[in-house]
Amino acid sequence: MLVLSRRVGERLIIGDNIVITVIDVRSDGVRIGIDAPREVRVTRAEILEAVTQANVEATRSADDDAVEALRALRPPTPPAPAAASGASAPETPAAQSAKPAVTPAKPAAPRR
Numbered sequence: 001m002l003v004l005s006r007r008v009g010e011r012l013i014i015g016d017n018i019v020i021t022v023i024d025v026r027s028d029g030v031r032i033g034i035d036a037p038r039e040v041r042v043t044r045a046e047i048l049e050a051v052t053q054a055n056v057e058a059t060r061s062a063d064d065d066a067v068e069a070l071r072a073l074r075p076p077t078p079p080a081p082a083a084a085s086g087a088s089a090p091e092t093p094a095a096q097s098a099k100p101a102v103t104p105a106k107p108a109a110p111r112r
Helices: 045-073 093-098
Strands: 011-014 018-026 029-035
């Protein structure tokens, strides 16, 4: 880290196009001005940290809610298969209605 002492009105130049100017010095802080191109993002560190933390918390709670919502959608577990005797469990009405209807094939029309 570079540490410099500057007086009001003095500037720092970063690269070719970023200028930092000391605007005011008070007992509780320093006011600076930053002149940079629009494509250069200038963000206060405490704001960036607060936004990052809020995003992490939002993601965590959203994940928990999503997991619970998916668990609520899970269908009930199917009944255990019948013993090896070959008998099958009776189908529930929901299972019967889920089967596609089978229609007999129509005989082909005779050719003339």
